[in-house]
Amino acid sequence: MADLKKLKSDILEDGIIDDDEVKTLKDAIYEDGVVDREEIDLLVSLRNEAKETCQAFSDLFFTAMKEHVLADGEIDEDEVKLLDAAIYADGVVDDDEKQLLRDLKAGAKSACPAFDALCEKCLG
Structure with missing residues (x-):
């Protein structure tokens, strides 16, 4: 490595x-x-x-x-924390970050409630 x-x-x-x-x-x-x-x-x-x-x-x-x-098909709370920190690092949710959330939502077999809350916060 x-x-x-x-x-x-x-x-x-x-x-x-x-x-x-x-x-x-x-x-x-x-x-x-x-x-x-x-x-x-x-x-x-x-x-x-x-x-x-x-x-x-x-x-x-x-x-x-x-x-x-999406490696395991599920979005858990640790992954939501990672996403939240990455998305809000600059204080702005840009179009690429919104698209990432849409892609994750579409590709996940399941997601924790925190992911739904993050999507709501970012995507409206």
Whole structure:
């Protein structure tokens, strides 16, 4: 497994996440074929700390988040806490975040009441 702390440090060195760095990130995250919580935490941290990101990073972020949360088909309270923290990190719910919630709602076999409450709060 890649050294995620070093990877984060290298990527954030200039504050900008570009296409080449996204390829490196994607290779590291999908190295074992599974997006685990540590890797999601890395992506959330990068998203929050980078001054600028490219579209490829956004695509990777939302795809990986969806795969992680829906891995077992159920959305539990820990996953809702993760989603809530990621969505509200900047204080704004953007269109991509709303689409993520819609995709998760459509793809989940079951979800805890906290997920329904988060969707109501974000989607109205």
